Amino acid sequence: MAKKFTLEEFLELLKKYNVEELEGVEIEGDLEIEFEEGAGIDLTALTAAYTLLSEFGNFLYHSNMALSYLQRLSAMLGIPTPFAMPAMPPAPAVPEVAPPIPEVKIPEKLVEAKFEPYKMEYPGTIEEVTLGATKSEGGTRGYTVTVGGEKSLPFYIFDAKQEYLPVIAVDVFDMRIGLAKAVRMHYDDVMDDPAEWAKKAVDKFGADLVTVHLISTDPLLKDTPVNEAVKVLEDVLQAVKCPIIVGGSGNKEKDPKVLAKAAEVCEGERIMLASATLDEWEMIAEAAKKYDHVVLSWTQMDINNQKTLNKYLLKRAEVPRENIIQDTTTAALGYGLDYAYTTMERARIAGLKGDADLAFPISSGTTNAWGAREAWMTESPIEGDSDWGPRELRGPIWEIVTGLTLALAGVDLFMMMHPGACATLKEISNTLGGRIKGGVADPGEWIFMEG
Amino acid sequence: MKVKSPLEIYNYLPRTNCGECGYDTCMSFAAHIIDRSAKVLQCKPLVEDAEKNPKAKETLEKLIEITSPEIAEVIIGTGDNAVKIGGEEVLHRHELTFFNPVAFFYDVWDTMDDKDLDERCSKVVEYKKFYVGQFLTLDGIAVRCTSNDPKRYREVAKKVAGYGKPMILVCLDAECMKAALEEVADTKPLIYAATEGNWKDFLKLALDYKVPVTIRAKDLNVLKSIAKTFKEAGVEEIVLDPVTEPLGEGLQGTYERVIQLRRTAILAEDKDVAYPIMITPIAAWLMDADDVTKAYWETVIGSTFIVKYGDIMIFRSLEPYSVMPLVLLNYNIYTDPRTPVQVEAGLKEINNPTSDSPVFITTNFALTYYTVESDLTSGGISCWLLVLDTEGLGVEVSVAGGAFTSGKVKDLIEETGIADKVNHKYLVIPGLAARLAGAIEDDTGWNVLVGPVDSGRIKGWLEKNWPPKPKEE
Structure with a gap:
């Protein structure tokens, strides 16, 4: 299984191979790693580390993406970048405090006290699930993505290390569909070509994975035959190097057939099949087992149903533990998010407390946030509401807050x-996972800032 | 609270079942104290007894102590607009519920000109967002002292007080703070903040003017130390600010401090830190970025700590895209998970319907119902609205899960006698229930029209589809 490295770990490793400097090694924008002829590097040592180097390229790529995320936010919101803000004037010096007037009731000194944080340890660990398979693992993916492994609540890195942080899979559909305007503007040019769509999601928007929804198979839409529908997957696998997730159309009769066929054509790639439900789990679980894929176990905001379905997959279908991810359903902010949050939080806490039937990574269909009218409607239909402002700015934050809330409940894959x-x-x-260094010099400056 | 069973409370009560508290029996009263829907002081005999008899007074005080919330409550402001924060019992909402939603304060500063000041204050006062049958509003205004001029700060504090909202006075200088308090202390503002540098002056101010006080320190030993000192000196209402750092490892550290404070207060019962927590998402405005990015990040910080233990916050952005998600998240997280959010099933009349009016159907999930009801009402649509008992589930989930079925629709039509009130047999079902159209027609004998997916579009939909064109047989 491929391992992700931090920069420090990687440099440590290079030292082990007596590589002091990365002289003559170029890591280009497209992540090709080239060695200059005659470069003074012991190539034998580097060969052993070659796979690690490609991991490093991958790491670098993703960390660069992270660094520029916020810088690119306003462009992604489709608004012109405002003029750069003038630098904040230096905070006025804190005025000198007048010496206190002695008074009987004011103590001279602070009472000494030591804060002793409550220590918390859970007996359980959330299962680690890896999606995708590289060449050496029998697939063709450029890298793998691992989720889960938590030993405490989300981002409680002061309790226990959280090795894997949440990852993002961007939705791709196999036909043009209706999308909120703020979303459509980013995909309009690729909506007729799922492979290009996937490529854009990964290359331009930094997706860790893509989910290909084969919705054209729906008898009420195009009713694309199963054998034809899965061809799209081959195109997508060609176009991108990331692990992929495959979804159906939501049609109970057809989905198991679609997903079983998808499992077959993607043999060796460790895709995730989305999803097995209490109605239809046997055929999907069988296919996942036969071709070694991951199953998404999906129920509707009922922790007991989630437990039941997970048990069916584990005990009846005998799906290996490391091949299961669960989804207790996402409701949008303002439209049942509290139920979604609490169901996920309960599932995660149960898993940590030792309920093995619920100790799986959690996936969230965060795109559901766009169903909230606040995300897409041009203005409020309610008389008396304060102005809703431009929807181009409301929609994205609706998706962010919905996702963030659920990240705090334990979601591993969005x-x-x-x-x-x-x-x-x-x-x-x-940031909450402790991977972003730095901060602001004086977090108290807002107290004095003018404007 | 310390006690978990009504029996433990019952032993302190008169056990006469006099009913003066509003409950039939002392046991029932005790049960309501446990779930925090009743207060000890509602027991009149106990209170009267305590006034006369020192021993009874001791009992009452003991009872108040063992039934007080794990996290202290603090009230900011006076009268109808006062806002209560803290009072929490648990770390996870499903363990009981969260009680007092986060109080939202928006900043103004005393070097603003009067016009801008008025504009900003008015925005805070006037903001409202309709949700589940009511309008959500903002709580108060945080007045920052940027002039360093006691006279100006006092003047602006007075002006802001005139808007009637609770205030936070943000100023680290005791002299300026004193000037403002002389003017507005009777409105019970929260003062911000006592620090390791100014604590003596601020302790005196909190005691002299009897106002709640925020203690600000990044070092939790110092924070606890000042809180303990203030408590012992007689300060009743304390808020803790473990310093919100807006970015990077600073923000990670903030997350850690907030969680450690609350977890230690509740699980280790450390009463010296069992106070409401202040978060200042406004610190996002210190980052180097454009205004939209800052406002987004401020919203992200606010959201994080609405979910995780913030009790009171100071914000900058009043843009609708910042405020709306925050007020809804706050409402959602503080919704009591013990009571399903449902309304009564049956038939509702909207805008005096006649026999020609259309008939709609929706579910009894409160959010769905109120959304549909308010869209119909404010759209001026006269109609009949059938409310189906889906056990509190929304349309999509209840259709998928079998709580919204043609059989139940048939029963509801019969129970409500809607057929006798209208001169047609057309039922408009939600767009999300489209797949039930055929089954409902078969079971009820009514003609089904599939309405829009969102009830906000009913008005436009009606213009095209009502009155219905008769079906060709």
Whole structure:
């Protein structure tokens, strides 16, 4: 299984191979790694580390994406970048405090006290699930993505290390569909070509994975035959190097057949099949097992149903534990997010407390946020509401806040759409997960700032 | 609260079942104290007894102590507009519920000109967002002292007080703070903030003017130390600010401090830190970026700590795209998970319908119902609205999960006698229930029209589809 490295770990490793400097090695924008002829590097040592180098390229690529996420946010929101703000004037010096007038009731000194944080340890660990397979693992993906492995609540890195932070899968559909304007503007040029759509999601918007929804198979839409529909997957696998997720149309009769066929044509790639439900789990679980894919276990905001379905997959279908991710359903901010949050939080806490049937990574269909009228309607239909402002700015934040709330409940994998929302969610996950260094010099400056 | 069973409370009560508290029995009263829907002081005999008898007074005080919330409550402001923060019992809402939603304060500063000041204050006062049958509003105004001039600060504090909203006075200088308090202390503002540098002066101010006080320190030992000192000196209402750092490892550190404070207060019962927590998402405005990015990031910080233990916050952005998600998230997270959010099923009349009016159907999930009802009402649409008991589920989920079925629609039509009130047999179903159209027609004998997916579009839809064109047989 491929491992992700931090920069420090990688440099440590190079030292082990007596590589002091990366002289003569160029890492170009397109992530090709080239060695200059006659470069003074012991290539034998480097060969051993070659796979690590490509991992490093991948790491560098993703960390660069992260660095620029916020910088690119306003462009992604489709608004012209405002003029650069003038630098903040230096804070006025804190005025000198007048010496206190002695008074009987004011103590001379502070009472000494030591804050002793409550220590918390959970007996359980969330399962680690890896999506995708590289060449050495029998697939063709450029890298793999691992989720799960938590030993405490989300981003409680002071309790326990959180090795894997949430990842983002951008939704791709196999036919043109209706999307909110703020989302459509980013995909309009690729909506007739799923492979190009996937490529744009990865190359331009920094998606960790893509989800290909084969919705054209719906008898009420195009009713694309199963054998024909899955061809799209081959195109997408060609176009991108990331692991992929495959979804159906929501048609109970056809989805199992579509997903079973998808499992077959993607043999070796460790895709995720989305989704097995309490109605239709057997055929999907069988296919996943036969071709070694991951199954998404999906129920509707009921922790008992989630437990039941997970048990069916584990005990009846005998799907290996490391091949299951669960989804207890995402409701949009303002439209049942509290239920979605609490169901996920309960599932995560149960898993950490030792309920093995619920100790799986959690996936969220965060794109559901766009169903909220506040995300897409031009103005409020309610008389008396304060102005809703431009919807181009409301929609993305709706997706961000929906996702962030659920990240705090324990979501490991987000299925999303708006590039600005993806970028912001990634930034806050990486920040709370302790992967972003630095901060502001004086966090108290807002107290004095003029304007 | 310390006690978990009504029996533990019952032993302190008169056990006469006099009913003066509003409950039939002392046991029932005790049960309501446990779930925090009743207060000890509602027991009149106990209170009267305590006034006369020192021993009874001791009992009452003991009872108040063991039934007080884990996290202290603090009230800012006076009268109808006062806002209560803190009072939490649990770390996760499903363990009981969260009680007092986060109080939202928006900043103004005393070097603003009067016109801008008025504009900003008015925006805060006037903001409203309709949600689940009511308008959500903002809580108050945080007045920052940027002039360093006691006279000016006092003047602006007075002006802002005139808007009637609770205030936070943001100023680290005791002299300026004193000037403002002389003017507005009777409106019970929260003062911000006592620090390691100014704590003596601020302790005196909090005691002299009897106002709640925020303590600000990044070092949690210092924070606890000042809180303990203030408490022992007689300050009743304390808010803790472990310093919000807006970016990078600073923000990670903030997340850690906030969680450690609340977790230690509740699980280790450390009463010295069992106070409401102040978060200042406004610190996002210190980052180097354009205004939209700053406002987005401020919203992100606010959201994080609405979910995780913030009790009161100071914001900058009044843009609708910042405010709306925050007020809804706050409402959602603080919704009591113990009571399903449902309305009564049956037939509702909207805008005096006649026998020609259309008949709509929706679910009894409160959010769905109020959304549909308010769209119909404010759209001036006269109609009949059938409310189906879907056990509090929305349309999409109840159709998928079998709580919205043609059989139940048939029963509802019969129970409400809607057929006798209208001169047609057309039922408009939600767009999200389209797949039930055929089954409903078969079971009820009514003609089904599939309405829009969002009830906000009913008005436009009616213009095209009502009155219905008769079906060709």
